[in-house]
Amino acid sequence: MLYSDKVIEHFLNPKNAGYIPGADGVGTMGDSSCGDYLRIYISVKDNRISDIKYEIIGCPAAIATSSILTELVKGKTLDEALKITDLDVIKAIGGLPDPKVHCSNLGAGALHGAILDYKNRLREKKQ
Ligand code: FES
Numbered sequence: 001m002l003y004s005d006k007v008i009e010h011f012l013n014p015k016n017a018g019y020i021p022g023a024d025g026v027g028t029m030g031d032s033s034c035g036d037y038l039r040i041y042i043s044v045k046d047n048r049i050s051d052i053k054y055e056i057i058g059c060p061a062a063i064a065t066s067s068i069l070t071e072l073v074k075g076k077t078l079d080e081a082l083k084i085t086d087l088d089v090i091k092a093i094g095g096l097p098d099p100k101v102h103c104s105n106l107g108a109g110a111l112h113g114a115i116l117d118y119k120n121r122l123r124e125k126k127q
Pocket of ligand 1: 036059060061062102
């Protein structure tokens with residue numbers, strides 16, 4: 001099984017790992033009690049994702065795809081970020097070996113969850 005150079009680069013030097021204290025939105029995918037799990041934190045300014053970080057339990061492919069997802073998303077509007085798919089993440093990382101494709105399936109879902117969480121919080125504040 002061969003990883004692309006980008007997968008190796010992002011696994012060895014993950015970008016935006018960590019968490020954002022007081023994040024505007026938080027989204028998760030997976031199950032922390034039994035394996036692969038991703039939690040994404042976002043900060044939002046002027047309807048754009050001004051910062052994004054993540055915590056993950058997963059294999060090198062999951063770490064690398066989460067890392068590149070944060071690079072894809074930073075600075076995007078919320079609507080643009082909501083259009084990002086698992087396939088976009090796989091393309092951005094230069095592809096994944098077939099047995100590892102599922103490892104990239106946490107990112108877009110957790111991101112979309114964080115955006116929905118942000119929108120829900122905003123709605124509650126306005127009420
Ligand atoms: Fe479980 Fe990759 S995240 S094998």
